[in-house]
Amino acid sequence: MRAFKLAIVAVVAAGGAWAALAQPASDVTYIHAGKLLDRPGQPPRGPSTIIVRDGKVAEVRDGFVAPEAGAKVVELKDKFVLPGLIDMHVHMFSSGDPLTGRLEATSRDREDDVLYAANNAKADLMAGFTTVRDLGGPPRGVRALRDAIGRGDVAGPTIINAGEMISVAGGHGDLGGLNQESYEAFHPRDYNNVCNGPDDCRRAAREQIRLGALVIKFAATGGVLSNVAGGLGQQMTSEEMKAIVDTAHSFGRKAAAHSHAKEGTMAAVNAGVDTIDHGTFLDEATARAMVQHGTWLVPTMLASATAVEQARSGVLPAAVLPKAEQAVTAARSSHILAIRMGVKIAFGTDTGVSKHGDNAREFALMIDRGMSPMAAIVAATTGAAEALGRSGQLGVIAPGMPADIIAVAGDPLSDVRRLESVSFVMKLGQVFKWDYVLFQ
Numbered sequence: 001m002r003a004f005k006l007a008i009v010a011v012v013a014a015g016g017a018w019a020a021l022a023q024p025a026s027d028v029t030y031i032h033a034g035k036l037l038d039r040p041g042q043p044p045r046g047p048s049t050i051i052v053r054d055g056k057v058a059e060v061r062d063g064f065v066a067p068e069a070g071a072k073v074v075e076l077k078d079k080f081v082l083p084g085l086i087d088m089h090v091h092m093f094s095s096g097d098p099l100t101g102r103l104e105a106t107s108r109d110r111e112d113d114v115l116y117a118a119n120n121a122k123a124d125l126m127a128g129f130t131t132v133r134d135l136g137g138p139p140r141g142v143r144a145l146r147d148a149i150g151r152g153d154v155a156g157p158t159i160i161n162a163g164e165m166i167s168v169a170g171g172h173g174d175l176g177g178l179n180q181e182s183y184e185a186f187h188p189r190d191y192n193n194v195c196n197g198p199d200d201c202r203r204a205a206r207e208q209i210r211l212g213a214l215v216i217k218f219a220a221t222g223g224v225l226s227n228v229a230g231g232l233g234q235q236m237t238s239e240e241m242k243a244i245v246d247t248a249h250s251f252g253r254k255a256a257a258h259s260h261a262k263e264g265t266m267a268a269v270n271a272g273v274d275t276i277d278h279g280t281f282l283d284e285a286t287a288r289a290m291v292q293h294g295t296w297l298v299p300t301m302l303a304s305a306t307a308v309e310q311a312r313s314g315v316l317p318a319a320v321l322p323k324a325e326q327a328v329t330a331a332r333s334s335h336i337l338a339i340r341m342g343v344k345i346a347f348g349t350d351t352g353v354s355k356h357g358d359n360a361r362e363f364a365l366m367i368d369r370g371m372s373p374m375a376a377i378v379a380a381t382t383g384a385a386e387a388l389g390r391s392g393q394l395g396v397i398a399p400g401m402p403a404d405i406i407a408v409a410g411d412p413l414s415d416v417r418r419l420e421s422v423s424f425v426m427k428l429g430q431v432f433k434w435d436y437v438l439f440q
Contacts (some may be wrong), residue, residue, distance in 0.1 A: 009095060027429065028053050028071040031066045031405065033081035037413075038397040040083065041374065044413070047077070052403040055429035059399060074406045074431065076424060082377065083397050083402030084130025084427060085357050088298045089277050092159070093137035101223070121145060121156025121359035126433050130404035131158045131384075131394055132361040133348070135217045135277065138190060139163035139221035143212030155432055160388060163213035163257060164193040166204045166244055168417040171235040172219040172258065177293025184434035198243035201236075205247040208341075216248035217277075220257040221264035232280065232327065234264035241271040242258035252276075254389055256298075260327060262286045270297050275387055277348060280304070280327045283332040286399050288342040296346045296387040299335045303350030304328040314324060337370045345371070346387040347380035360420040362414075373416040401431075403429040 009181070029052040031089035036048040039061055049065035050057045067073050093113050117137070124132055134142050139161075146159040165172075192407035205216050220241060222232045241257070248255040257268035260280040268276060269289045275296040292296060304327050339345065349362045366376040397405060407424035425433040 023174055026053055026286060027055070028058075028068065028431065029074060029403075029426075029431075030065065031074045031081065031426075032077050033055065033407070034077045035080045036060070036397070037080070037082040037251040037377070040378045040395070044080075050081070050397060050405065052405075052426075052429045055403055057401045057403050060397060063341060074424070074426075074434065079407035079409060080418070081397075081405060081407045082383045082412075083395055084406050085128050085360070085380045086131045086347065087124065087129045087132075087157075087351060087380070088123065088133045088275065088346045088358070088384050088387060089135050089300050089348030089350050090132045090356075091136055091350070092356075093119050093141060094352030095120065095356070097206065105310075108333070110138060113138065113374055114145060116337070117141065117145050118148070118154050119157065120352070121149060121154065121159070123355075124351065124359060125155055125157050125427065126422070127357045127359050128354050128406040128408075128419065128425055129157050129359055130406070130425070130427045131160070131388075133215060133256075133297065134159050134161045135258075136162060136165045139208060139211035139213065146212075152430075157427070158360075160214045160219040161212065162215045162234045162256065163208035164191040164213050165394040166193050166195060166201060166208065166216065166218040167196050168201075168219075168236050169196050169314065172222050172407050182266075190280060193242070194223075197287055200235075200250050201240040202243040202247045206251075209248075213253065214259075215243060215254045215256060217256040217258065218244045220259040220273075221261045221270045221428065232260035234261050234267060236267075238267040238271060238379055241268050241273070242425045245271045245273050254387075265274075265290075268325055269293050274389075275349075278303070278327075278331075279338065280331045280334055282337055287338050287343050290327065290338070290343045291341060295343065296344045296383075297335075297338050298337075298346050298348035299331070299366070299369075299411070300348050300350040301331065301335060301369065302362045304331045304366070306354040327397055339370045341430040342434065344383065344387070345375075345379045346384045347376070348384075348433075360417075360422070363416040363419050367416055373413045374427070377412065377419075403427075413422065 027216050031050040033048045035044050037044040047063055049061045062147040064329045108259045112339045142161040146161050147155040193204055195201040195204035195380055220236050221234050245255040254274040256275045256277055259265040259268055259276050262280055262281045263300050265276050275298050279297045351359050363376050381395040385391050405426040406422050408418045411419040412418040423435045
């Protein structure tokens with residue numbers, strides 16, 4: 001018996017030694033950047049070298065540094081390099097094609113939708129968005145997609161997911177405009193997102209967390225795309241909002257409010273919400289309250305323009321058109337006001353209303369509202385990271401940070417639309433898109 005035990009020990013020891021020998025060498029990549037905006041908000045650097053080890057930035061050096069033996073080299077000497085972009089408001093399970101979505105609604109299962117969502121995730125990543133906040137979709141589906149991307153099974157951005165938006169009965173987030181049979185067929189009972197009263201809304205927030213939500217979203221007001229002619233006014237009470245926000249915070253989650261009307265926005269701000277998404281109707285008092293509370297605005301300017309185009313073309317229900325036209329008219333002046341008054345802005349598009357992969361079109365709209373190209377890039381990098389509660393984890397290219405890195409031709413600080421054509425994407429040290437890469 002003693003001899004048998006010794007044999008087992010010897011085999012285990014030998015296996016351990018073999019495993020040690022079989023460990024892969026450190027994965028090292030040298031990126032030669034012609035121009036580098038490593039810390040948005042500060043002036044860009046000239047020729048630089050980013051050294052990536054095992055998915056993280058190890059060093060950033062001036063000049064084009066010769067690679068160490070065995071390292072891969074990515075030549076971006078003619079490119080402008082910057083951190084991977086962050087979109088604070090997307091919907092992976094929406095395609096930006098409402099007519100096709102409605103026509104196929106009765107012939108697609110959730111399993112089909114997961115595959116469509118995976119394709120949308122890839123499109124966003126290829127557009128240079130290495131992190132996104134998904135603010136509404138089937139809770140378990142979004143969680144499954146998030147985790148598959150995290151494992152490396154599917155190409156896509158890092159997802160901070162909200163599950164389904166919490167809504168009062170009949171509000172934006174409940175199904176409206178349907179007959180009884182259709183409502184019973186399409187209302188997803190397992191989402192548990194509809195609530196009435198503070199205690200019930202507290203329950204709804206906990207349900208989304210149980211289903212895997214990393215952030216909680218609620219509908220403070222009506223919505224443009226809901227098929228209800230109820231306008232865009234406040235729908236959730238202040239007490240209901242506070243119950244949701246407090247519950248999210250007690251679980252270590254941020255809270256996001258879909259909000260159009262200023263009354264709903266003010267109530268959400270006073271309830272302690274972290275981000276106001278849309279913020280279509282703002283006045284000075286509301287903007288001032290956001291500044292005082294440190295509340296972030298995620299303007300989703302692209303969504304307003306897209307929704308009114310779709311409504312006027314007839315691919316959206318009739319109830320949507322007057323709301324879309326009202327919103328697109330008010331949004332521009334409201335966002336100009338917010339920027340002028342110093343409200344903190346985080347980049348977000350509501351992609352899923354618009355097409356996935358077109359996210360960067362938001363930048364030109366931000367410039368139109370009065371932001372500088374640098375401020376718009378900050379909003380999509382360090383600003384968005386702060387709004388997510390992930391400062392020091394995202395948004396810059398610095399030692400110890402995840403190697404989320406993109407590159408474009410030309411200088412986006414001179415022409416922000418350069419960001420609409422990303423030529424290189426690295427996420428967590430893995431290259432997903434490039435014009436030219438040389439391995440040595």
